[in-house]
Amino acid sequence: MGVTIDQQAFRAYLEEQPVISSHCHHLKADEHQGMGLSGLLRQSYVNWCHVPVPEGDDPKAIENWLRAVGTRGYFVWLEKALMDIYGISERISASSWESFDRAIRLAHQDPDWHLKLLRDKCRYEAVFMDAYWAPGDDHGHPELFKPVYRVNSLFYGYNQSAMDHNGNNFQRLEGTHIADIDEYLQTMERVLREKKRAGCVAFKCALAYDRGLDFGPGNRAQAQKAMGQHPEAADIRAFQNLVMDKICQVAEEINIPMQMHTGLGLMNQSRAMVLQPLIARYPQVTFLMMHGGYPWTSDIPGLCHVYANVWVDLCWLPLISTSAAVRFLDELIDVCNADRIIWGCDNWTGEESYAARLAFLEVLTRVLTGRVETGLMRADDARRFGRMVLHDNARALLNR
Numbered sequence: 428m429g430v431t432i433d434q435q436a437f438r439a440y441l442e443e444q445p446v447i448s449s450h451c452h453h454l455k456a457d458e459h460q461g462m463g464l465s466g467l468l469r470q471s472y473v474n475w476c477h478v479p480v481p482e483g484d485d486p487k488a489i490e491n492w493l494r495a496v497g498t499r500g501y502f503v504w505l506e507k508a509l510m511d512i513y514g515i516s517e518r519i520s521a522s523s524w525e526s527f528d529r530a531i532r533l534a535h536q537d538p539d540w541h542l543k544l545l546r547d548k549c550r551y552e553a554v555f556m557d558a559y560w561a562p563g564d565d566h567g568h569p570e571l572f573k574p575v576y577r578v579n580s581l582f583y584g585y586n587q588s589a590m591d592h593n594g595n596n597f598q599r600l601e602g603t604h605i606a607d608i609d610e611y612l613q614t615m616e617r618v619l620r621e622k623k624r625a626g627c628v629a630f631k632c633a634l635a636y637d638r639g640l641d642f643g644p645g646n647r648a649q650a651q652k653a654m655g656q657h658p659e660a661a662d663i664r665a666f667q668n669l670v671m672d673k674i675c676q677v678a679e680e681i682n683i684p685m686q687m688h689t690g691l692g693l694m695n696q697s698r699a700m701v702l703q704p705l706i707a708r709y710p711q712v713t714f715l716m717m718h719g720g721y722p723w724t725s726d727i728p729g730l731c732h733v734y735a736n737v738w739v740d741l742c743w744l745p746l747i748s749t750s751a752a753v754r755f756l757d758e759l760i761d762v763c764n765a766d767r768i769i770w771g772c773d774n775w776t777g778e779e780s781y782a783a784r785l786a787f788l789e790v791l792t793r794v795l796t797g798r799v800e801t802g803l804m805r806a807d808d809a810r811r812f813g814r815m816v817l818h819d820n821a822r823a824l825l826n827r
């Protein structure tokens with residue numbers, strides 16, 4: 428049987444821990460300048476709810492918007508974060524809109540406010556930075572931001588005009604004019620190795636927004652056809668398979684992990700299980716499976732059980748659905764070793780990063796204290812697990 432555990436004391440212990448966030452898209456310094464409430468909401472997942480954020484302070488527009496999105500996980504956690512950060516006891520409403528807006532604008536008059544939120548309020552010791560607008564960038568703060576190199580553009584460099592969902596094409600980014608597949612693969616390898624030398628700590632694959640995650644073995648002759656005039660879809664597929672193989676080979680040789688976006692995205696071949704053949708072909712490559720693979724949340728625990736090279740990155744999931752994150756983590760603890768689980772905030776602003784942190788601490792507290800009370804975990808193991816997931820496991824990745 429378990430023992431009762433003081434939830435508040437456990438939560439307070441978690442809040443004190445240093446954190447390494449495994450994933451974010453934190454905006455450049457100048458983009459935080461002059462930000463008010465509407466601007467902040469537009470740079471958050473609340474803006475992914477298919478209803479535009481109100482531009483002005485028209486009470487009717489605000490009330491209608493709140494009726495639609497005010498109960499969504501994204502909004503609920505961001506509202507809690509803003510109330511906490513700016514010391515406002517009222518909830519966001521048409522009548523309090525102005526107070527939130529003023530407090531946010533005032534704070535951001537300090538050009539370092541966005542960094543203070545990350546360092547002091549969130550206690551981040553380091554943050555993995557996925558700057559998809561400038562792959563591999565660290566915002567000039569290498570002591571805080573550890574860049575990852577987003578590889579999507581490499582899959583769209585078979586000519587000069589193709590592009591990934593961020594508008595990137597590897598050849599255009601690198602200023603090359605290559606029409607030979609071997610030369611292309613060599614150039615890719617050189618750039619990937621350079622990115623590691625320049626400080627990148629992971630390669631990030633966000634292809635679930637571009638295409639399915641089904642990667643078969645490459646075919647060189649067919650891949651070459653993709654680089655010619657009027658390639659067929661199957662040729663492009665073969666090219667992309669070859670590119671993925673090359674990235675995994677380099678990742679293995681230089682011992683850099685692969686961050687894999689799974690779940691939401693195109694919702695077509697984007698579930699984590701689709702990556703099984705790739706994971707099996709590259710047992711020496713660490714695959715950091717992101718976002719719980721939501722909504723297919725049993726895929727990742729299953730893959731963890733079978734493959735030692737599968738790690739779990741809980742980023743984004745507590746904001747998408749706190750209840751799914753609770754179920755996912757509870758199941759995961761049974762089947763995945765404790766030293767292969769990490770978390771990241773996955774946001775553009777310090778405010779929403781703090782919201783993501785609040786959501787995750789809630790998930791950790793509920794799951795871990797629940798397991799102590801039902802006798803599945805001892806209290807000191809629960810504390811150690813919390814510290815490992817918030818900090819130590821990501822530190823081990825950075826120290827590779």
Ligand SMILES: [Zn+2]
Pocket residue numbers: 450451452557773774
């Ligand atoms: Zn992200």
